[in-house]
Amino acid sequence: MITISVSQKDFDSGAEIRKIADLGGGAVASFTGQVRGDADLVALELEHYPAMTEQALRTIADDAAEKWALHGITIIHRVGRLQVNDQIVLVCTGSDHRQAAISACSFIMDKLKTVAPFWKKEIWKDGSETWVEERQSDLDAAAEWKGRA
Amino acid sequence: MAGELDIVYFAWVKERLGRPEDRIAVPDGVSTVGGLIDYLCQQDASYDQVFADRSRLRFALDQQLVHADAKLDNSRELAIFPPVTGG
Numbered sequence: 001m002i003t004i005s006v007s008q009k010d011f012d013s014g015a016e017i018r019k020i021a022d023l024g025g026g027a028v029a030s031f032t033g034q035v036r037g038d039a040d041l042v043a044l045e046l047e048h049y050p051a052m053t054e055q056a057l058r059t060i061a062d063d064a065a066e067k068w069a070l071h072g073i074t075i076i077h078r079v080g081r082l083q084v085n086d087q088i089v090l091v092c093t094g095s096d097h098r099q100a101a102i103s104a105c106s107f108i109m110d111k112l113k114t115v116a117p118f119w120k121k122e123i124w125k126d127g128s129e130t131w132v133e134e135r136q137s138d139l140d141a142a143a144e145w146k147g148r149a
Numbered sequence: 150m151a152g153e154l155d156i157v158y159f160a161w162v163k164e165r166l167g168r169p170e171d172r173i174a175v176p177d178g179v180s181t182v183g184g185l186i187d188y189l190c191q192q193d194a195s196y197d198q199v200f201a202d203r204s205r206l207r208f209a210l211d212q213q214l215v216h217a218d219a220k221l222d223n224s225r226e227l228a229i230f231p232p233v234t235g236g
Contacts, residue, residue, distance in 0.1 A: 033236055046235070047159060047160055048159075048235070049157070049159055049209070049212070049228060049230070051212055051226070052209060052212035052228070055212060056212075077235060077236075088236070089235070089236050109236060112235060112236050113233070113234075113235060113236040114233065115214060115233065116233060116235050116236075117159070117209070117228075117230065117233055117235075118233055118234065118235025118236070119159060119160035119230065119231065119233060119234050119235070120234045120235070121160070131160055131161045131231065131234075132234040133232075133234070134231075134232035134233070134234055
């Protein structure tokens with residue numbers, strides 16, 4: 001079961017994890033990303049490409065489901081203006097065994113960061129705004145999955 | 150030829166161009182994403198400024214990520230944006 005959601009609304013990560021747990025299997029892994037409280041950061045604005053986003057996330061989830069035996073995958077990503085400590089993203093995977101659940105969760109996040117059409121803008125206390133730049137470490141992490149698992 | 154093509158922009162590409170989208174008639178002889186970018190830059194200096202550093206641009210044709218050498222073929226929508234930074 002694959003669940004994809006892109007929304008301005010906040011989500012209840014506990015309830016979402018429970019839904020994956022209820023599918024059975026002995027292992028549930030999850031990752032929650034939130035707005036990091038960098039000094040002088042007021043908010044993040046998350047933009048996306050509505051016509052493409054959900055399909056891009058679904059393709060990542062389908063890839064994970066091919067690589068590992070999973071009972072369920074949930075990917076939730078928020079868009080719009082988010083404050084420090086607000087939740088941005090949840091990835092949750094359920095499997096019979098922990099290696100599959102943890103690896104799939106990590107794979108989905110690595111792919112999401114490099115191919116899903118989201119862009120973050122940082123809003124600072126002095127009113128200035130900066131678009132977040134891509135990080136080589138994210139590209140390296142996504143590339144490492146090639147040929148693995 | 151591809152005929153009419155919608156181009157959509159995101160993040161700083163959209164901000165610097167000052168608009169979210171364009172509709173253009175693809176001229177004869179332009180067959181790839183990169184070729185189209187070259188053509189647009191020749192047409193209008195505003196494109197040239199924003200698209201100056203091609204290494205900072207990413208592309209999607211009909212909502213699929215592609216490289217600059219991708220054929221336009223009969224695509225309906227080209228998206229031009231910076232490297233993605235979600236998660």
